[in-house]
Amino acid sequence: PGLDIDAPVVARGLDAEGAIEPPPFDQPGTVGWYAAGVAPGAAGTALMVGHVDTETRPAVFYRLSSIEPGQTIRVARDDAEVAEFTVDDVQVLTRDGFDAQQAYGPRDTGRSELRLITCGGTFDQTTDRYTANVVVSAYLTGTGP
Numbered sequence: 001p002g003l004d005i006d007a008p009v010v011a012r013g014l015d016a017e018g019a020i021e022p023p024p025f026d027q028p029g030t031v032g033w034y035a036a037g038v039a040p041g042a043a044g045t046a047l048m049v050g051h052v053d054t055e056t057r058p059a060v061f062y063r064l065s066s067i068e069p070g071q072t073i074r075v076a077r078d079d080a081e082v083a084e085f086t087v088d089d090v091q092v093l094t095r096d097g098f099d100a101q102q103a104y105g106p107r108d109t110g111r112s113e114l115r116l117i118t119c120g121g122t123f124d125q126t127t128d129r130y131t132a133n134v135v136v137s138a139y140l141t142g143t144g145p
Contacts, residue, residue: 002071007060009048009075011035020117022049028059038112040075041083041143045106045113048075052119052130061118065090065134073114073138081145085114085138092120094132103135112140 012032015021023030031050038044051059067073073085093103106113114137121132 001074003063003067005060007031007050009033012049020047020049022051025051025054028054028057031060039077040114041077041081041112041140043110043112045104045115047104047115047117049117052134061116061134064116064118064136065092065120067136073116075114081143083112083140084142084144086141088137088139091135091137092132093135094121095129098133103133107137108139114138114140
């Protein structure tokens with residue numbers, strides 16, 4: 001709520017490089033959920049990705065790096081429940097030597113966690129990519145209607 005993000009979520013898989021496939025660029029206001037993984041609010045780590053920007057404008061996770069520990073993230077689920085998560089930390093992980101376990105793995109086994117992931121660092125014109133990823137880690141603090 002603090003970032004005023006209210007976005008549709010679409011199921012996604014893995015891209016050719018083995019990373020979670022983000023939503024198409026023509027859907028910059030959409031969040032992708034790794035559907036082969038954990039559903040938000042279930043035990044384990046649910047993974048959601050979104051673009052930080054497009055060639056012409058900010059995208060759904062443009063302000064994600066400004067979220068702070070203690071803030072709340074709410075995810076509406078298919079079962080009409082809302083899973084509420086509390087932000088644990090925000091990390092910027094460089095793409096060089098990227099540690100998938102650090103980004104995607106559970107912080108505390110047995111609890112329900114959420115990761116929100118977008119591009120970060122600086123944009124490298126040569127590779128046409130950002131140099132890092134912003135990874136927000138949160139844990140489930142409640143569910144309700």
